[in-house]
Amino acid sequence: MNIKQFEYKPLSHYSYAIISEGKMAVIDPERDPQQYYDFAKANNADIVAVFETHPHADFVSSHLQIHKETGAKIYISKKLGAEYPHETFDEGNSLTLGKIQISPLNTPGHSPDSITIVAKYKEEIALFTGDTLFIGDVGRPDLREKAGNITAEREELAEMMFETVTQKFTDLPNEAIIFPAHGAGSLCGKNLSDAATSTLGDERKHNWAFKKQSREEFMETILDGQPIIPAYFVFNVDINKGGAKNVKDSLANIPFNENSSVEGLIVDVRAEEKFKNGHLKGSINIQASTDTQKFETWLGTIIKPEEKFTLVVDSKEDKVQMLNRIAKIGYETMVKEVITLPKENLNTTEKLDLEDFKNHPENYTIVDIRNQTETNEGKFFKNALTHPLSDLRDTATQIPTDKPIVVHCAGGYRSAAGSSILQNKLPGATVFDLGDDVENFK
Structure with a gap:
């Protein structure tokens, strides 16, 4: 099979193209479809199908645009309740792409409407698992309590994921290759590997979700310690359900x-x-x-x-x-x-006296803006106040201003945003960004 994996690193997103005998299908495409058009042209192929494994929460898909510009049919689960032209694609359905047979598995757990796309050519099997099965993890079950055509409580989805992992992949061989929609860094799971692909056999050996465990043990693990849910996730589910x-x-x-x-x-x-x-x-x-x-x-x-x-x-x-x-x-x-900015009448940010901070940390109010799951593993500064960046615009006024404030995260990127938020929310306060100097205190 001619399979191309496309990666968008800032969102740790993988999308795919499959080509056989001049016909091409796209799976979970990102917002700008041009790269898929370029790949089709380079391979003298026509895009005839777009598969959405579920309505994505962390990015906007171009499935509707591809349909309108190429005539490709969109294939989704009937459970999605899409508002755009589509073909329902659930267990029992199948289609042929050149010499490749493509069929779906209904694999709820990350969302009630998730499907896994199974592509077969001779002895080759490829599984496009969306946000259901990742390399080293499975999709989080807590994103569809307030979004989509079908909503479900996280406990209900966690139980669905247990059923999916223990039942849906049992008839597939260890050699089947897994192509997930996300890798390490995505907020759609918590322990994703930085590997881009795997085999079902390797996941059966090494992925925690496949180990022998009770339903209760599985649910406790999957529900514990999930990362933050960004404000835009519900917004993106709704966009993707209607088509961007x-x-x-x-x-x-x-x-x-x-x-x-x-x-x-x-x-x-x-x-x-x-x-x-x-x-x-x-x-x-x-x-x-x-x-x-x-x-x-x-x-x-x-x-x-x-x-x-x-x-x-x-x-x-x-x-x-x-x-x-x-x-x-x-x-x-x-x-x-x-x-772009003018040259004059701009605000500046004071630079922290790092030596004074090292020698007299008690003279500063230290604000740790890492996520709760990070701070639960330990603080860099014993007396630091925990205010996750995701909530900081709402909680900033709770921070005392009688001392200069030093903001830190884990590596410096987030503290730039956090310190700028506090400068806005706490007029008159002195706010410093520890930045990448946080490495000296780990």
């Missing part, structure tokens, strides 16, 4: 202004050093200065889906790339305008 707009059309009319000053909610995506040297009052520094930073995740965690904001970029050349990144989670509809 054409990405280019959605980005076409967002205004751009150079050397501009604005007020209100501002997201500044420049590198931390540039932000600290000059920014607009009220700005939140969610960095997107490299292609691997988790910008989309933290944008959709800190900024709620209904909040309109102004986007600050470094230069005009950055506008298109940044808007495309924002569109990955459907937030382009919240962007009022994109601007």
Whole structure:
């Protein structure tokens, strides 16, 4: 089988193309479909099918756009309750793609409407498991309590996942290759491997979910210690259930202004050093200065889906790339305008005297903005106050301001956002960002 895996690193997302005899299917596509079109053209193939394993929570899919632009049919579970043209694809259904036989398994657990796509050619079997089965883990069961056509309590979904793991894969051989929708770094599970693929045999040996255990033990493990649920997850499920707009059309009319000053909610995506040297009052520094930073995740965690904001970029050349990144989670509809900054009348951020902080930490209020699951494993500073970044805009006013405040995370990326939030929420307070110097205190 000719299978191509596409990776979008900031969201740890894998999507796929399968080609046989000039026919191509796409599985769990990301927002911009151009790479799939390019791959089809390079292989002289026509895109005839798009498979959605479930309505994704962490990214916006281009399934509807691909359907409209290529005529490809969209295949989904009938349980999804989609609002776009589609073919239902559940156990008992199948189709032929060239010489490849494709059929679904209903594999609920991450969501009630999850399916696994089984592709067979001679002795080869590929399993496109979506967010059901990852490498080293299974999908979290706590994202569909408030979203989608069918909602379910996390305990109910955890039990469904137990049934899926113990029953749905039993007739498949160890040699079947697993192609998941996510890898390490995704918030759709908690212990994902950084491996891109695996075999069912290896997962049976090494994945905790396949070990012999009771239903109760399985449910206790899967429900314990799951990561945060970003604000945008429910929003994305609803977009994907209805089908997203054409990405280019959605980005076409967002205004751009150079050397501009604005007020209100501002997201500044420049590198931390540039932000600290000059920014607009009220700005939140969610960095997107490299292609691997988790910008989309933290944008959709800190900024709620209904909040309109102004986007600050470094230069005009950055506008298109940044808007495309924002569109990955459907937030382009919240962007009022994109601007670059003037040279004057900007706020600056004070730099921490690291030696004084090392010698006299008691003279500072230390704020740990890591997630609860991280702080449960231990603190870097004994007297640090725990205020996860995901909640910081709501909890900031609970932080005392009688001492200078030092903000830290695990590596420096999140503390840039956290310190900028506290600067806005605590006027008159002195706020420092420990940044990557946190490494000296681990």
